[in-house]
Each structure stands twice: as structure tokens, then as C-alpha cells.
Amino acid sequence: MTTHRSTTATLDPHDFLAIDSLLSDEERDIRDVVRSFVRDHVVPNVGQWFEDGRIPRELPRELGKLGVLGMHLDGYGCAGASATAYGLACLELEAGDSGVRSLVSVQGSLAMYAIHRWGSEEQKQEWLPRMAAGEAVGCFGLTEPDSGSDPGSMRTSARRDGDDWILRGQKMWITNGSIADVAVVWARTDEGVRGFVVPKGTKGFTTNDIHSKLSLRASVTSELVFDEVRLPSSAMLPGATSLRGPLSCLNEARYGIVWGAAGAARACYESALDYSTTRVQFGKPIASFQLQQQKLATMALEVNRATLLALHLGRLKDEGTLRTEHVSMGKLGNVNAALDVARTARQVLGANGITLEYPVIRHMNNLESVVTYEGTADVHSLVIGGAVTGIQAFR
Numbered sequence: 594m595t596t597h598r599s600t601t602a603t604l605d606p607h608d609f610l611a612i613d614s615l616l617s618d619e620e621r622d623i624r625d626v627v628r629s630f631v632r633d634h635v636v637p638n639v640g641q642w643f644e645d646g647r648i649p650r651e652l653p654r655e656l657g658k659l660g661v662l663g664m665h666l667d668g669y670g671c672a673g674a675s676a677t678a679y680g681l682a683c684l685e686l687e688a689g690d691s692g693v694r695s696l697v698s699v700q701g702s703l704a705m706y707a708i709h710r711w712g713s714e715e716q717k718q719e720w721l722p723r724m725a726a727g728e729a730v731g732c733f734g735l736t737e738p739d740s741g742s743d744p745g746s747m748r749t750s751a752r753r754d755g756d757d758w759i760l761r762g763q764k765m766w767i768t769n770g771s772i773a774d775v776a777v778v779w780a781r782t783d784e785g786v787r788g789f790v791v792p793k794g795t796k797g798f799t800t801n802d803i804h805s806k807l808s809l810r811a812s813v814t815s816e817l818v819f820d821e822v823r824l825p826s827s828a829m830l831p832g833a834t835s836l837r838g839p840l841s842c843l844n845e846a847r848y849g850i851v852w853g854a855a856g857a858a859r860a861c862y863e864s865a866l867d868y869s870t871t872r873v874q875f876g877k878p879i880a881s882f883q884l885q886q887q888k889l890a891t892m893a894l895e896v897n898r899a900t901l902l903a904l905h906l907g908r909l910k911d912e913g914t915l916r917t918e919h920v921s922m923g924k925l926g927n928v929n930a931a932l933d934v935a936r937t938a939r940q941v942l943g944a945n946g947i948t949l950e951y952p953v954i955r956h957m958n959n960l961e962s963v964v965t966y967e968g969t970a971d972v973h974s975l976v977i978g979g980a981v982t983g984i985q986a987f988r
């Protein structure tokens with residue numbers, strides 16, 4: 594007779610539903626390369642980066658060598674990998690830290706994607722190869738002090754002056770801002786919302802870092818200030834003429850977050866699983882107590898569910914049927930699940946759970962940013978609510 598114990602003994606607690614078997618050899622290879630990089634270069638150091646509130650200046654080049662910057666884009670030095678492979682990379686990077694995944698998302702899915710999709714041939718030639726190599730860092734300026742969930746209310750403006758444009762205004766909460774060699778900036782014009790490629794050092798363009806963050810500390814977040822910045826007509830992204838331009842980029846980045854959140858959740862679950870089997874109280878590992886097993890079971894469920902959801906969206910994206918509403922469901926569900934897993938894991942670790950010796954509280958705090966940026970949980974709920982009811986409450 595088969596007992597429950599012998600049946601479950603054959604299961605892999607790190608891949609309970611055998612999701613690995615759903616990947617192609619190529620996808621597994623890419624995943625393994627990124628996983629090794631994170632294990633060797635991110636995990637041993639990221640607690641210190643978080644404590645110091647910095648990201649190493651050499652990291653973009655290392656990520657460029659790894660091949661993850663704009664890896665889902667085609668040509669111009671980009672790898673042209675599948676959406677699923679890119680997602681797997683995001684999962685592994687965020688299992689290290691949401692800040693590292695944010696760097697990659699902003700570079701590849703926001704700044705590079707904007708130039709790749711909406712830019713001129715000259716803009717693509719000038720920026721994309723260097724950005725793919727991590728030799729040039731990009732940022733993406735949409736949010737402003739008084740314009741967050743409602744980007745249509747942006748005040749930053751650009752007006753024509755002969756052949757030039759004059760850009761004025763302010764952007765806020767911009768990832769990579771002060772370390773960026775190039776900013777993709779969105780502004781209102783007489784011709785609708787347009788994007789501009791603004792190199793670092795352009796006269797009148799300055800940045801100020803936002804300090805005192807308790808979340809995404811291993812990530813640079815800045816204010817961008819444009820004081821009558823004169824730009825040539827060639828700085829404008831010719832293909833984008835409305836808010837659809839920036840929103841198309843956000844959809845790309847959100848897709849990566851769907852995967853990344855599953856990675857942060859996995860790291861928290863694995864930390865809790867490991868801790869619970871070694872921490873002894875009342876003469877037994879705490880993993881032997883039913884209440885702790887319930888927590889571990891719930892975390893395992895959420896990690897597997899989030900990963901399956903991400904993989905399903907990846908397959909839809911690769912076959913060309915992924916919709917923005919699907920991405921909203923993935924971002925809402927997976928980030929909320931990751932936050933629940935992180936908070937539960939933190940309790941399993943007891944007092945140790947509040948230190949940077951373990952990854953859990955770092956992930957927990959990071960996820961408070963992840964649930965807010967790229968569309969808040971409220972906004973994604975309203976997108977899904979609008980899709981299922983046919984009534985738009987999002988105004």
C-alpha cells in the first residue's frame with residue numbers, strides 16, 4: 594500500500610507542480626544562466642547594496658554581458674529571445690532583488706522598447722546597441738509630482754521653436770534617473786503626447802535622487818528637471834503621437850513584473866522552508882508544527898500558482914494573443930500573492946525575519962513599490978473590472 598508519505602517524498606518542494614517540464618530546453622538554458630548569475634553576483638551582495646542604498650555602477654555592463662537587456666527585442670544588438678524566455682529571466686532576477694529586475698525592466702521594456710517601437714532608424718542605431726550592452730543606461734520619465742495613475746494630467750510640455758523643441762517640466766520617481774545616459778521623456782505638445790530622447794548633459798536637464806526610501810533601496814530613483822531644454826527635431830520619437838506611446842511601454846514592463854513577482858515569492862518561500870526545517874523550538878524543527886506547515890503549504894501554492902499564471906501569459910504573448918487586461922490580471926494577482934508570501938515567510942523566520950541576513954524583509958519592502966509602480970493594484974483591478982462588466986469605473 595502506498596502511504597501519503599512515500600508519495601509526497603517524490604515531489605520536489607522547489608518545483609511542486611513540475612512546471613520545469615513545461616519549458617523548452619532553450620528556455621531552461623536561459624533560465625539557468627540567469628539563475629547562476631543571480632546566485633553568484635546578486636545574492637551574496639544585495640543585502641549590503643540595500644543597506645547602503647545603492648546599485649553598483651558596473652552592474653548594467655554585467656547585465657549586458659549576461660544578455661538580458663532588451664533580450665526580447667529584435668536586432669540592434671538585442672537577442673530576440675521569446676517573451677517566455679525574457680519572463681523567466683525576470684523571475685530569476687527578481688528572486689535576487691526587485692531593484693535588479695527594475696533596472697532590467699526600465700532599460701529593456703521601457704527605455705529601449707520605446708526607442709525600438711516608436712523611434713527613428715537613427716535613434717535606434719545610436720542607442721540600442723549600446724543599451725543592450727549596458728554601456729548606456731536608460732530611464733523612462735512619465736510620472737510627475739502631480740500626475741501618477743492619471744498620466745493624461747501631465748504638465749511637462751514641449752513646444753516647437755523653429756526646427757527645435759523646447760522641453761520644460763519635471764518628472765518624479767524615475768528609476769535609473771541620475772545614472773541614466775539617456776532619458777525617454779513624455780510631454781504634452783500641440784500635437785498630442787510625444788516622447789523625446791534626451792541625452793544626459795543636455796543643457797537645462799538635471800536630476801536629483803530621492804533618498805530615505807525603505808523599499809527598492811538597491812535601485813536609483815530620481816527626479817528629472819527640464820528647464821527650457823532645447824532639443825533638435827531628431828530627438829522626438831516619430832512614431833508615438835498620443836498616450837498610447839508610453840502605455841505600450843508600460844504594458845511590456847508589467848509583463849516582466851508578472852514573472853518577477855513570482856521570483857520574489859519563490860525566494861521568500863524557499864527561505865522560510867529552509868529556516869523552518871533547521872530552527873528548533875520545543876525540541877523539534879518548527880516545520881513539524883501544523884501551523885507552520887499550513888503556512889508553508891499556502892506559500893508553495895501561491896508560488897506555483899503565480900508561476901503558472903506567468904507562464905500562461907508568456908505563451909499567450911509568444912503566440913500574439915496577450916491582451917493588456919491579461920497583463921493587468923497577472924500583475925495584480927502575482928504581486929498581491931508575492932506580498933502575502935513575503936509577509937507569511939517573515940513570520941516563519943521570527944525575529945530573524947526582520948534582518949537583512951535573510952532575504953525576506955528586503956523582498957517584502959521592495960514589493961510595496963512593485964504593487965504601486967507600473968499601475969497600482971487599484972488601477973489594475975479597475976482595468977479587469979471594466980473588462981468583465983463592460984462598465985469603465987476608471988476615471
Ligand SMILES: Cc1cc2nc3c(=O)[nH]c(=O)nc-3n(C[C@H](O)[C@H](O)[C@H](O)COP(=O)(O)OP(=O)(O)OC[C@H]3O[C@@H](n4cnc5c(N)ncnc54)[C@H](O)[C@@H]3O)c2cc1C
Binds near residue numbers: 734741986
Ligand atoms: C520605486 C519606484 C520607482 C518608480 N519608477 C518609475 C519610473 O521609472 N518611471 C515613471 O514614470 N514612474 C515611476 N514610478 C512611479 C509610479 O509609476 C507611480 O508611483 C504610480 O503610477 C502611482 O502614482 P502615484 O504614486 O502618483 O499615486 P496616485 O496616482 O496619486 O495614487 C494614490 C492612490 O490613489 C489610488 N487611485 C488613483 N486613481 C484611482 C482611481 N481612479 N480609482 C481608485 N483609486 C485610485 C491609487 O491606487 C493609490 O492607492 C516609480 C515609483 C516607485 C515607488
